[in-house]
Amino acid sequence: MVQPLISLLIVFSSIGFIRGWPYIPDKTYVQIHNVIPGANLTAHCRSKEDDLGVHVLPPLDQYEFQFKPSFFGATLFYCLFSWPEESHHFDIYDEKRDYYMCSHCTWWIKTSGPCSGSNQDKCTPYHWKS
Numbered sequence: 001m002v003q004p005l006i007s008l009l010i011v012f013s014s015i016g017f018i019r020g021w022p023y024i025p026d027k028t029y030v031q032i033h034n035v036i037p038g039a040n041l042t043a044h045c046r047s048k049e050d051d052l053g054v055h056v057l058p059p060l061d062q063y064e065f066q067f068k069p070s071f072f073g074a075t076l077f078y079c080l081f082s083w084p085e086e087s088h089h090f091d092i093y094d095e096k097r098d099y100y101m102c103s104h105c106t107w108w109i110k111t112s113g114p115c116s117g118s119n120q121d122k123c124t125p126y127h128w129k130s
């Protein structure tokens, strides 16, 4: 009875060690800005558990959602972004990619792809998912 408990403790503290101990998932915020010139951006984001619904963002408008990252590092939110000429998929929050990068994650949606960073002029460009 004691041994399985100790094994479990070792497993969890190992995860904690990897993620920074004590690992208490912080609330994470994802903010999406439409910077596509003169177009309404339709954003539909989902995870395995949640459908965040369809949001239409006028030019320069933004929308934000929040969640708690999973203890196991598996949180993934993916979106379909569309505007009159095009539509593209993108993983807007991938815990493996983003956990150490941001707890307030800001994305600037451009025609060329999403760009990550609080400052639009210094953001890091990403490619659309093929």
Ligand SMILES: *[C@@H]1O[C@H](CO)[C@@H](O)[C@H](O)[C@H]1NC(C)=O
Pocket: 038, 039, 040, 058, 059
């Ligand atoms: C965005 O959508 C609204 C509502 O349908 C419309 O009135 C507006 O003209 C659209 N804006 C652009 C830039 O297409």
